[in-house]
Amino acid sequence: MPAPLRADVRLLGELLGTVLKEFGGQDLLDDVEKLRELTIAVHDDDHERADQAAAACEELVSSWDIERADNVARAFTCYFHLTNLAEEFQRVRALREYDTGDAPVRDSVAAAVAEVTAQYGEEEAVGLLSGLEFRPVLTAHPTEARRRAVSSTIRRISTLLAQRDDSRLGAGELAENERRLLEEIDVLWRTSQIRVTKPGPLDEVRTAMTVFDDTLFQVLPQVYRQLDDQIAGSNAGTQPPRVPAFVRLGSWIGGDRDGNPFVTAAFTQKAMAIQADHVLRALERVCERLGRALTADAETTPPAPGVRRILADARAAFPDLAEDVATRSPGEPHRQVLLLAARKLAATRQRDADFAYADAGELLRELRTVQSSLAAAGAPRQAYGELQHLIWQVETFGFHLAELEVRQHSKVHARALAELRAGGDVSPETEEVLAVFRVMAQIQQRFGADACRRYVVSFTQSVDDLAAVPELAKYALDGRPLALDVVPLFETEDDLRASIGILDQALELEPIQRRLAETDRRFEVMLGYSDSAKDAGPLSATLALYEAQAALAAWAERNSIRLTLFHGRGGALGRGGGPANRAVLAQAPGSVSGRFKLTEQGEVIFARYGDPIIARRHIEQVAAATLLASTPAVEKRTANAAEKFAGLAATMDDAARATYHRLVRSDGFAEWFARVTPVEELGQLPIGSRPARRGLALSSLEDLRAIPWVFAWTQARVNLTGWYGVGAGLEAVGDLDALREAYAQWPLFAVTLDNVEMSLAKTDARIARGYLELGDRPDLAEQVLAEHARTTEWVLKVAGHERLLENRRVLGRAVELRNPYVDALSYLQLRAFRALRTQKLSEGETERLRRLVLLTVNGVAAGLQNTG
Numbered sequence: 001m002p003a004p005l006r007a008d009v010r011l012l013g014e015l016l017g018t019v020l021k022e023f024g025g026q027d028l029l030d031d032v033e034k035l036r037e038l039t040i041a042v043h044d045d046d047h048e049r050a051d052q053a054a055a056a057c058e059e060l061v062s063s064w065d066i067e068r069a070d071n072v073a074r075a076f077t078c079y080f081h082l083t084n085l086a087e088e089f090q091r092v093r094a095l096r097e098y099d100t101g102d103a104p105v106r107d108s109v110a111a112a113v114a115e116v117t118a119q120y121g122e123e124e125a126v127g128l129l130s131g132l133e134f135r136p137v138l139t140a141h142p143t144e145a146r147r148r149a150v151s152s153t154i155r156r157i158s159t160l161l162a163q164r165d166d167s168r169l170g171a172g173e174l175a176e177n178e179r180r181l182l183e184e185i186d187v188l189w190r191t192s193q194i195r196v197t198k199p200g201p202l203d204e205v206r207t208a209m210t211v212f213d214d215t216l217f218q219v220l221p222q223v224y225r226q227l228d229d230q231i232a233g234s235n236a237g238t239q240p241p242r243v244p245a246f247v248r249l250g251s252w253i254g255g256d257r258d259g260n261p262f263v264t265a266a267f268t269q270k271a272m273a274i275q276a277d278h279v280l281r282a283l284e285r286v287c288e289r290l291g292r293a294l295t296a297d298a299e300t301t302p303p304a305p306g307v308r309r310i311l312a313d314a315r316a317a318f319p320d321l322a323e324d325v326a327t328r329s330p331g332e333p334h335r336q337v338l339l340l341a342a343r344k345l346a347a348t349r350q351r352d353a354d355f356a357y358a359d360a361g362e363l364l365r366e367l368r369t370v371q372s373s374l375a376a377a378g379a380p381r382q383a384y385g386e387l388q389h390l391i392w393q394v395e396t397f398g399f400h401l402a403e404l405e406v407r408q409h410s411k412v413h414a415r416a417l418a419e420l421r422a423g424g425d426v427s428p429e430t431e432e433v434l435a436v437f438r439v440m441a442q443i444q445q446r447f448g449a450d451a452c453r454r455y456v457v458s459f460t461q462s463v464d465d466l467a468a469v470p471e472l473a474k475y476a477l478d479g480r481p482l483a484l485d486v487v488p489l490f491e492t493e494d495d496l497r498a499s500i501g502i503l504d505q506a507l508e509l510e511p512i513q514r515r516l517a518e519t520d521r522r523f524e525v526m527l528g529y530s531d532s533a534k535d536a537g538p539l540s541a542t543l544a545l546y547e548a549q550a551a552l553a554a555w556a557e558r559n560s561i562r563l564t565l566f567h568g569r570g571g572a573l574g575r576g577g578g579p580a581n582r583a584v585l586a587q588a589p590g591s592v593s594g595r596f597k598l599t600e601q602g603e604v605i606f607a608r609y610g611d612p613i614i615a616r617r618h619i620e621q622v623a624a625a626t627l628l629a630s631t632p633a634v635e636k637r638t639a640n641a642a643e644k645f646a647g648l649a650a651t652m653d654d655a656a657r658a659t660y661h662r663l664v665r666s667d668g669f670a671e672w673f674a675r676v677t678p679v680e681e682l683g684q685l686p687i688g689s690r691p692a693r694r695g696l697a698l699s700s701l702e703d704l705r706a707i708p709w710v711f712a713w714t715q716a717r718v719n720l721t722g723w724y725g726v727g728a729g730l731e732a733v734g735d736l737d738a739l740r741e742a743y744a745q746w747p748l749f750a751v752t753l754d755n756v757e758m759s760l761a762k763t764d765a766r767i768a769r770g771y772l773e774l775g776d777r778p779d780l781a782e783q784v785l786a787e788h789a790r791t792t793e794w795v796l797k798v799a800g801h802e803r804l805l806e807n808r809r810v811l812g813r814a815v816e817l818r819n820p821y822v823d824a825l826s827y828l829q830l831r832a833f834r835a836l837r838t839q840k841l842s843e844g845e846t847e848r849l850r851r852l853v854l855l856t857v858n859g860v861a862a863g864l865q866n867t868g
Contacts, residue, residue, distance in 0.1 A: 001813060004093060008086040008161060012185070015178070016082060019186045020075055031068065032075045035060060039820040039827070042766070054766060057823070061831045066848045070855060073828045076821055077859030078188055081150065084862060085158045087814065092613045093165075105620070107581060109223070110230040112624035116631055128594055128630055130244060133564070134623045135597035137250035137405065138211070138605055140204040148207055151606065153188045157181065193858045194851070201263050204253050205271045209278050211605060212249075212401060215615045217282050220247050220396050221389035222612075223619050238380040241388055245395035246623060249402035250454075251275070252599070256407045257436070258458045265435035272404050272443050272452065277349060279401035283363075284345040286390050291329075291338030293386070296379060303333040304373035310337050310366055318355060334382075337370050348399065359448050360398040367391050400451035404443065406436060407456035407489070410465035417468050420475050437476035440484075449483035456526055456566075460488035461495055463505035470511035485515060487566065491528030493536045496548040499525070500555050507559060516561070524597075525552055526566035530706030537660030537725040542752050543653050546588055546642070553590035565591055567598040579751075580618070584625035586747035588642070589635035596626040607865070641746035648733055648742055649749075655732030656725035663724065663783050675837060676775040677712035678829070681853045714762075715860055716771040717826055720784060722759025726752075727791030730798060739798045757795050761804040761815045762864050763788065767826045774837045822863035829856035 001009075020029045038060065041053035061069060104110035109129075116125040160181050164174065199207070228243040229236035254271025257263040311333060314322040321343060329335045341363060347355035357363050367390060374383035416430040426434075443452040455469050469486045488506070490499045503525070506512050516523065527548060533541040549565060556563035569583075584596055600608065609615040628634050642649075663669065674680055713720045733739055742749045765788055772781035796804070805812030832852040835841065841849070 001817070002090060002094075004165075005086060005090040008089065009083055011178075012082040012086060012157075012161070012181075013079065015182050015185050016075070016078055016189070018182060019189050022186070023189065024071055028068075028071055028075075031060075031064070032072055035072060035824045035827070036821065039823040042823060043820055057827045058831075061827045066852060069828055069831070069852055073825055073852060073855045073859055074189065074193065076824050077193055077855065077862055078185070079821065080818075080859060080862035081154050081188065082157070082185070083818075084865065085154050085161065088611060088614065089158060089161055092162075092611060095613050095617050104230055107624055108620045109227045109624045109627065112627040113227070113231065116627060119633060120631070126242065128627050129242070129246075131594040132244070132246040132623060132627060133595040133597075134247050134619065134626060135250055135564075135566075135595075136247070136600045137566075137597065138208050138253060138402065139251075139256065139599050139601045140201065140208075140253040149191050150188065150193060153184060153191060155610075157184045157188065160184065194854050201254050201260070201267045202270055202274070205274050208251065208253050208605065209274065211609045212278055213282070215609050215612045216249065217279075217393065217397070219612050219615045219619070220245070221392040223247070223616055223623075224392050225389065237385050239384060240375075241384065241392075245392045247396055247619065249397065250597075251402040251404055252407060255404045255452070258407045258409045264432060265439045268404065268406070268436065268452075269439045269442065272400065272447070275401040275404070276399055276447065279397045280345055280349040280399060283390075283394065283397075283399075284342050284349070286393065287338050287342035287345060290386055290390060291335050291342060294335045294338060294382065295329075295332055296334060296374070296377075296382060297331045298333055299331070301334065301374065301377040301379045301382070304369070304376050306369040307333050307337055307373045310340075310369060314340055321355075334370050334374060337366060341366060357399070360394055361448075363399075364391065364394050367394065398448065398450060400443075400447040403450055403454065404452045405454040405456060405487075406440065406452070407458055408433070408436070409458045410460055410468070413457070413465065413468040413472060416472060420472075433472060434476035437473045437482060441477055441480060441482045444483060453483045454485045454487050454524065456487045456489050458489050459491055459495070460502065461498065463502050463509070466502070466506050466512070467509055470509075483515075483518075484511070485519070485522075485524060486512070487524045487526050489526040489528055489568070490548065491531040491568075493532055493541065493544050496527070496532060496544050499548060500551050503552075503555060520562060521560055522562045522564070523556070524564045524566055526568055528568045530568065530710075533721060534706050534709050537656055538722060538756070539656040539726045539729050539752065540653050540660065542748070543649055546748055549591040550588035550642070553588055553593075557590065563591075563593070564595045564597055567596075569598050569601075579621075581621035581625035582747075582751045582754075584622060584629050585634065586638070586751045587629055589639040592626060592629040594626060594630045596622060596629075638747060641742075642748070645742045645746050645749065648738055651733050652729030656729035659728035659787060660725035663780065663787075666780060668777070669780065672775040672777050672780055673712070676771050676773075676781075677716045677718075678833060678853055678857065679708050679712035681836075681850060682708050682711055682715070682857065714864060715829070715857055717762075717764040717767040717822075717860075718771065718784065718788075719759045719763040723756045723763070723791045723795075724784070724787055725791075726756050727787055727789075727794045730794035731790060736797055740800065743798050753795060753798060756791065757799060757801075757804055758811075758815075760788075760792050760795060761812070762819075764819065764823065764826070765789075767823060767830065770830050771833070774834065818863055822860055825856045825859040825863060829853055829860065832856070 017029055020032065035057065038053050038057045042050050042057065044050045044053065061072075064072065098105050104114055113125050113129060116128060160177055163169070163177055169177070224241070224243045224245060228241045231242050232239060251271075254263065254268050311322065311326075314325075322340070325336050325339050325343075329339060344355055344357050345363070348357045350356075367387065371383045371387055371391065374380070374387070412429070412433060416426075416433040419426045419430045440452050440455075457465050457469060460466060466486050466488055470484060473482055473484055488499070488502065490496050507516075527545055529541070529545065532544060535541070536544060552563060552565065555561070565587075567583075569580075580598065584592065607614075608618045666672075710721045730739060743753060744750070765785060768788075769781070769785060772784060775781065792804070796802070799807070801807065803812075805815060829852070832849040836846065836849050836853070
């Protein structure tokens with residue numbers, strides 16, 4: 001552990017200990033320490049001592065009353081929150097150290113451009129850069145277990161911790177800082193870790209807006225600027241930028257109604273209003289700030305005719321306002337235009353039609369007029385400095401901030417169309433379907449087509465599912481215009497295989513043909529990682545997704561389609577999670593083509609975008625990988641490896657799939673799963689507005705959403721969704737030399753195996769056995785444990801490691817240090833869980849034990865830094 005991180009963790013741990021003593025006395029701290037020491041001893045290499053320590057853990061947590069168990073669980077949960085923020089701050093330190101200025105930072109867009117330039121020349125690099133697109137789509141999927149109040153306290157503690165890095169602080173300032181840290185840690189301790197009520201869709205919108213306000217609005221122009229400066233060299237800031245605004249933010253929050261009855265057309269409209277208010281306020285503040293700073297006068301920097309025309313138009317239409325601005329900024333025409341722009345943005349936000357901008361394009365035209373005027377007047381640094389940042393912000397966010405995407409299940413459309421075609425009165429459900437299209441049209445009328453034009457069809461299984469959307473729009477709008485991009489979502493393995501046939505038929509639909517003509521033959525297809533993995537297992541789903549991408553890329557080339565693949569990835573490894581940049585470089589040839597779009601879900605949103613420096617690094621890494629993945633060399637390497645190891649992949653696929661299906665298709669598996677994991681309790685956790693399953697009871701895996709499927713296995717410390725069946729697949733190949741060759745040469749296989757290794761590192765077979773034994777199905781429990789042992793053995797052999805994560809020292813050590821502390825929470829959860837599953841309890845006892853389970857769920861999620 002790096003020395004600064006060790007010091008931070010020690011300080012925060014000691015301060016938490018002080019808070020525990022103040023709250024519950026020395027006895028509480030002693031109990032926490034006893035459990036901590038025992039869980040560390042459980043990981044002793046001496047198996048006999050480890051077994052004795054595990055038995056002592058069970059005995060200790062069973063001896064406590066519920067109140068003491070709650071407080072100990074709360075203590076470990078708070079410890080993980082503090083450790084997580086210390087590790088995040090250490091990442092920030094490390095990223096700052098990487099940026100020496102001597103050369104482009106590794107994995108940055110600048111480094112990728114330099115690499116492409118060296119290989120193919122500057123023209124090719126600039127061409128790839130000009131077409132670069134990165135589209136992260138924020139979703140409200142309920143995988144952020146922390147309350148907003150907890151997150152806010154953690155941010156305040158993080159700010160105080162960062163202040164201690166200032167070497168100029170004196171002893172008095174450090175003492176005051178420590179006092180404030182104690183105060184905030186005390187708040188963290190006293191704040192309930194569990195939400196009392198479920199958040200609604202608008203709560204989720206407002207939570208996501210903190211990411212925009214705190215990081216993305218400022219970070220994205222910084223990303224563009226850093227790259228542009230490195231390309232321009234000594235001319236940085238004095239010439240037109242060569243870097244386009246290549247990030248476009250999307251959102252499902254307030255638009256995703258698949259299985260969420262609380263997301264209505266009215267909520268969609270309110271979500272867009274909230275987004276627009278945030279971005280318009282942000283742009284207004286920047287215009288005001290730049291206007292006040294741009295004090296170049298007309299003598300040193302004469303305005304071009306375009307600037308004079310903007311001011312003349314303002315004087316004619318709004319003489320009092322124009323006069324007021326001119327009086328405050330006499331002889332400073334460029335400044336006057338920016339100050340007027342700030343007033344116009346306020347009018348746009350307030351719906352003052354007389355003075356509002358018609359759209360973001362009108363503001364951009366004015367800003368570019370000012371920019372070209374400054375450049376022509378010999379002030380290029382004023383033209384291409386902070387003003388360019390504002391232009392990039394308008395290009396990136398418009399007046400809508402993020403494109404609001406609508407998603408609905410294909411079966412809902414089918415029912416609505418059946419009613420409408422039959423004539424007569426329609427049900428409230430069908431009326432709600434139609435209302436969505438009317439809201440989309442209203443949003444487009446106010447903010448432009450890009451604000452809300454994509455309509456994702458969940459469980460697309462035939463061309464009729466795609467044809468239904470424009471037909472429903474016709475019923476809703478009576479021929480009124482609506483830009484509508486229908487996006488098929490292929491989720492199960494069977495759907496992935498059927499995708500090409502469905503898309504061939506879609507090209508014959510008149511609305512699709514018309515939209516292709518309007519968009520320069522752009523088309524989008526979404527791939528579901530979560531349900532395909534739940535359907536076929538992690539290894540077979542990965543291979544099926546790769547094959548689908550290769551087939552879709554070939555289909556697009558045959559039909560002259562500019563294809564964008566939308567990757568529905570979750571944060572957890574069992575749902576397509578893991579390092580996004582490595583995943584991009586492992587995509588099928590032709591499937592990237594300079595464009596990468598993915599979902600950002602739950603805790604991943606704040607992990608990747610919560611801190612400005614970490615957000616910038618993530619965006620840089622994904623954008624750089626997108627550039628490199630589009631080069632002939634990377635595409636050729638990936639294609640050759642896929643072809644070379646096709647036979648090996650087929651062997652692994654067959655064996656892994658059969659092993660996975662043998663488990664999940666066993667008689668009574670769904671009921672067993674519900675007994676051995678806290679999936680039922682997770683459904684009671686108020687962490688998202690969306691129901692945890694599609695039906696009222698869990699009778700089969702089809703009833704269960706992918707998120708609680710992954711979340712439940714994670715909580716039981718099994719992590720089955722990240723590795724099950726992989727060992728069987730590797731063993732079926734059997735040829736260790738061939739597997740090691742594939743690991744060295746095939747990016748997809750290497751990324752998959754590394755993710756499996758991470759998942760195994762966060763698994764604990766000893767604790768998992770305690771959960772699995774609650775199901776009274778020793779046959780199923782032994783299948784799981786045997787496959788875990790086999791997968792661990794083969795992954796280590798193929799990777800050439802003696803222990804898990806051996807080649808990732810910092811990460812491996814972090815997981816190794818965390819696991820005993822996670823164990824403490826798992827023993828507490830298992831104690832409550834056993835009582836709930838095996839004892840007859842009063843209503844009060846049941847409620848208290850369920851609360852303990854939910855409290856430990858938050859702690860385990862914080863400790864493993866994974867939920868669903």
